[in-house]
Amino acid sequence: MTRGESTNDDRDPAAADQMTALERRARRLLLVYPPDYRRDRGEEIVGTLLEATPEGRGWPRVRDVRALALGGLKARAAQNRQRTASANLRVAIMAGLAMYLRYWFTGYVYSIQWVSPHSAWLDGSNNWTAIMAAVLISATIVLAWVAPRAVTVLVCALAASAAVVLFALEIGGPAAVLGPRLLQVVALAGLAVLAPRAGHSSRHWLWLPGVMAVSTIPFALNVGYGWFLTSALPLLVIAVAGLLWVAVDARLIVAVLTFLAVTALQMPAAGIRSGIGMLAALPFLGVVLALAAPAIWLLRRQSARRPVS
Numbered sequence: 001m002t003r004g005e006s007t008n009d010d011r012d013p014a015a016a017d018q019m020t021a022l023e024r025r026a027r028r029l030l031l032v033y034p035p036d037y038r039r040d041r042g043e044e045i046v047g048t049l050l051e052a053t054p055e056g057r058g059w060p061r062v063r064d065v066r067a068l069a070l071g072g073l074k075a076r077a078a079q080n081r082q083r084t085a086s087a088n089l090r091v092a093i094m095a096g097l098a099m100y101l102r103y104w105f106t107g108y109v110y111s112i113q114w115v116s117p118h119s120a121w122l123d124g125s126n127n128w129t130a131i132m133a134a135v136l137i138s139a140t141i142v143l144a145w146v147a148p149r150a151v152t153v154l155v156c157a158l159a160a161s162a163a164v165v166l167f168a169l170e171i172g173g174p175a176a177v178l179g180p181r182l183l184q185v186v187a188l189a190g191l192a193v194l195a196p197r198a199g200h201s202s203r204h205w206l207w208l209p210g211v212m213a214v215s216t217i218p219f220a221l222n223v224g225y226g227w228f229l230t231s232a233l234p235l236l237v238i239a240v241a242g243l244l245w246v247a248v249d250a251r252l253i254v255a256v257l258t259f260l261a262v263t264a265l266q267m268p269a270a271g272i273r274s275g276i277g278m279l280a281a282l283p284f285l286g287v288v289l290a291l292a293a294p295a296i297w298l299l300r301r302q303s304a305r306r307p308v309s
Helices: 013-032 035-052 062-080 085-114 124-146 150-170 175-194 203-220 227-245 251-264 266-270 276-301
Strands: none
Touching: 013 035, 013 062, 035 062, 085 124, 085 175, 085 203, 085 251, 085 276, 124 150, 124 175, 124 203, 150 175, 175 266, 203 227, 227 251, 251 266, 251 276
């Protein structure tokens, strides 16, 4: 019987409520462990934590929380080492491409909602292509992580690519418009190629593009919080989290660097005729690639040497 269970019928109700709260908080702390580990040993860890907590406390002791957190980090690091370097790198690149495509999903939402139908580059006749591009890009991102069949992802990626190119052609823009759209097609193709392989990653990585999409929707809807608060700040928080987490799992920071690298290519894609965009993007791209080299090296060290049978 655990500390969270009542041992007699005349127990003080306030104490029972306190013990219930203690057990609930102890179970929240278990989230630091991987799902499989929680399923196999979660009850044992909670029971030990409750037994070690003195009577009358609503939270476990600081030293017990610290020990639990360190144990969870070690368990996650050990889990990551069960996958090969190629599998871990594939997950990180997929997450980065998904973040990039979510950025464009928000752009199409903005096109649908707030650009005047009488605009020179968007009229009411092609609003449907913006809607189609937004929906199909979103569907491709989700299917890349959860679809059981490769053909599903491939068909959706091809449909999204067609919608993106059609949108660019309909608005009648120059290479500055078409170039970034072609880069979206490359990102969609990347998701379609990476997703179907054996052992592709858990759907929990969808939180990354999800955060990017939700945080930028206020900007897309012209709410007025400013670009920094709705776009740059969430990315900065994710990047800082990736740096703090890098010793346990380098995939998050590699995903962020993938997103930054592809985003940096938008500038030369937009300035494809003049070449000015390429010169402006090179320093930033160089910094991103310089940071990516040690991050990928660390990811390789965190991975299994050979496939686990």
